Amino acid sequence: MNQSLRDNKYAPIGVFDSGVGGLTVAREIMRQLPRERIVYFGDTARVPYGSKSRETILRYSRQIIHFLESKGVKAIVVACNTASAYALEGLRPEMKIPIIGVVKPGAKVAAAATRNGKIGVIGTEGTIASQIYTEMIRRHNPDAVVVGKACPLFVPLVEEGWLKDPITIEVARRYLASFQETGIDTLILGCTHYPLLRSVVRDIMGLGVELVNPAYETALGLGRLLEECGLSNDSAGPRMERGQSNGSANPQDAPMYQFYVSDAAEKFKNFANSILPCEIKEAQLIQIEE
Amino acid sequence: MNQSLRDNKYAPIGVFDSGVGGLTVAREIMRQLPRERIVYFGDTARVPYGSKSRETILRYSRQIIHFLESKGVKAIVVACNTASAYALEGLRPEMKIPIIGVVKPGAKVAAAATRNGKIGVIGTEGTIASQIYTEMIRRHNPDAVVVGKACPLFVPLVEEGWLKDPITIEVARRYLASFQETGIDTLILGCTHYPLLRSVVRDIMGLGVELVNPAYETALGLGRLLEECGLSNDSAGPRMERGQSNGSANPQDAPMYQFYVSDAAEKFKNFANSILPCEIKEAQLIQIEE
Numbered sequence: 001m002n003q004s005l006r007d008n009k010y011a012p013i014g015v016f017d018s019g020v021g022g023l024t025v026a027r028e029i030m031r032q033l034p035r036e037r038i039v040y041f042g043d044t045a046r047v048p049y050g051s052k053s054r055e056t057i058l059r060y061s062r063q064i065i066h067f068l069e070s071k072g073v074k075a076i077v078v079a080c081n082t083a084s085a086y087a088l089e090g091l092r093p094e095m096k097i098p099i100i101g102v103v104k105p106g107a108k109v110a111a112a113a114t115r116n117g118k119i120g121v122i123g124t125e126g127t128i129a130s131q132i133y134t135e136m137i138r139r140h141n142p143d144a145v146v147v148g149k150a151c152p153l154f155v156p157l158v159e160e161g162w163l164k165d166p167i168t169i170e171v172a173r174r175y176l177a178s179f180q181e182t183g184i185d186t187l188i189l190g191c192t193h194y195p196l197l198r199s200v201v202r203d204i205m206g207l208g209v210e211l212v213n214p215a216y217e218t219a220l221g222l223g224r225l226l227e228e229c230g231l232s233n234d235s236a237g238p239r240m241e242r243g244q245s246n247g248s249a250n251p252q253d254a255p256m257y258q259f260y261v262s263d264a265a266e267k268f269k270n271f272a273n274s275i276l277p278c279e280i281k282e283a284q285l286i287q288i289e290e
Numbered sequence: 291m292n293q294s295l296r297d298n299k300y301a302p303i304g305v306f307d308s309g310v311g312g313l314t315v316a317r318e319i320m321r322q323l324p325r326e327r328i329v330y331f332g333d334t335a336r337v338p339y340g341s342k343s344r345e346t347i348l349r350y351s352r353q354i355i356h357f358l359e360s361k362g363v364k365a366i367v368v369a370c371n372t373a374s375a376y377a378l379e380g381l382r383p384e385m386k387i388p389i390i391g392v393v394k395p396g397a398k399v400a401a402a403a404t405r406n407g408k409i410g411v412i413g414t415e416g417t418i419a420s421q422i423y424t425e426m427i428r429r430h431n432p433d434a435v436v437v438g439k440a441c442p443l444f445v446p447l448v449e450e451g452w453l454k455d456p457i458t459i460e461v462a463r464r465y466l467a468s469f470q471e472t473g474i475d476t477l478i479l480g481c482t483h484y485p486l487l488r489s490v491v492r493d494i495m496g497l498g499v500e501l502v503n504p505a506y507e508t509a510l511g512l513g514r515l516l517e518e519c520g521l522s523n524d525s526a527g528p529r530m531e532r533g534q535s536n537g538s539a540n541p542q543d544a545p546m547y548q549f550y551v552s553d554a555a556e557k558f559k560n561f562a563n564s565i566l567p568c569e570i571k572e573a574q575l576i577q578i579e580e
């Protein structure tokens with residue numbers, strides 16, 4: 001471990017998503033890695049990513065990573081399945097800090113969880129069309145049969161707040177019908193909004209199908225990555241470090257969690273406060289295109 | 291009429307929308323003003339506009355107008371209710387060419403159509419929150435009662451292609467239930483996607499409620515505006531004007547209809563060909579942010 005990495009261990013983790021969905025990943029990081037600070041960016045002006053092209057997602061992700069790097073983050077979590085699918089591999093060679101997505105951890109746990117080798121994936125059009133889950137699952141289990149299904153109405157239904165609604169159940173029933181006869185025993189919730197529909201999906205799929213939420217495994221993978229790079233914040237927490245502070249530029253003086261968005265900051269804050277374990281005071285609006 | 295306007299009458303009309311919805315307006319212009327050329331821009335990378343803030347919509351609209359002006363258009367039609375609601379009045383003072391939106395024409399025809407003075411409006415969250423239809427309707431009928439309802443799932447349902455689907459009918463029934471007891475006799479389809487759900491809305495609202503599609507009235511208003519500014523293409527059509535051509539820069543050599551998008555050009559082209567009266571060969575991808 002070199003000195004610059006050691007200096008960085010108090011720096012925050014950068015987490016980004018197309019909007020609010022990635023908060024389900026941030027929530028897992030807060031739970032599993034309570035000493036780590038987070039700078040979250042939600043691209044609420046350009047949400048959704050799920051129907052956009054690879055080139056556009058790559059361009060947007062690059063802008064966001066530059067922004068997060070300007071905030072001094074020590075590692076980046078791409079908390080969006082579509083961006084993980086389309087942009088992650090392309091961006092990694094350009095980066096000086098570690099970056100992980102949600103797809104690889106989700107694929108790994110699904111490959112380990114299946115008993116019959118038949119795995120379903122639900123996600124946005126982009127994630128499913130990319131076939132990224134199939135590719136990643138087969139790295140662990142080359143014989144796995146992977147069946148994907150795009151569920152484009154799930155995100156707007158979650159955004160509408162119709163989480164356990166008869167209409168949502170009917171939409172889910174229609175989308176999930178394509179898994180009948182496939183015999184899958186494991187289903188990946190391959191979009192960060194979908195854990196919020198977990199109980200609807202569970203009721204339809206039944207207890208015989210294990211639901212995989214990549215957020216949990218991503219936070220676990222992040223913890224491991226930070227360890228391996230010597231980047232874990234192994235202090236008692238930044239709040240305890242104030243005595244070592246050497247001025248306002250010291251990252252330890254910064255708040256534990258910071259939130260930035262490209263639009264509609266108030267709406268974002270309200271949604272965040274409905275799902276995060278802590279109260280957030282503010283989401284700051286920035287112009288990500290510039 | 292000054293000379294520069296007279297020279298401009300063969301120039302195209304610029305039409306823009308957040309995505310494909312504005313094609314319902316372009317279609318009306320093609321029908322009603324068959325001599326007019328069109329340059330259409332669909333902001334498919336940043337769709338939807340309906341949930342974004344006023345500031346963001348204003349910034350996006352300004353970028354698009356600059357692009358359309360660079361294509362030499364003689365007038366601009368904002369074929370998006372949200373952009374008409376949030377950006378039109380702010381942009382007009384900056385412009386050298388005429389600009390019209392879809393809200394004012396829709397409001398005018400609804401104010402004329404109602405018999406009991408009670409008018410409903412359905413649209414995106416942005417359009418409804420702006421109260422723009424209420425304001426515009428009251429210019430014609432100060433005593434009108436206007437009841438608005440945001441229907442955020444209608445756009446994704448149209449994009450999913452579930453136009454006459456039981457789920458769409460159920461969603462529509464729920465949204466439109468808020469008009470029960472209001473006694474409205476006129477309902478404005480205040481989003482350019484909604485004419486594609488016309489029959490679903492008609493079945494629920496019944497024949498006693500007149501449905502207003504602002505696209506028709508917008509094309510009519512555009513024709514009137516061009517007349518008044520001396521900008522109508524009163525020739526037998528640009529194809530007949532070749533003899534007057536003075537080189538490749540002459541706009542008369544350009545195709546009748548040109549389409550530009552910020553993402554997913556192929557998908558746009560297929561959708562356009564499913565609803566336009568003519569076959570479009572190509573939609574060109576451009577980076578609108580630059």
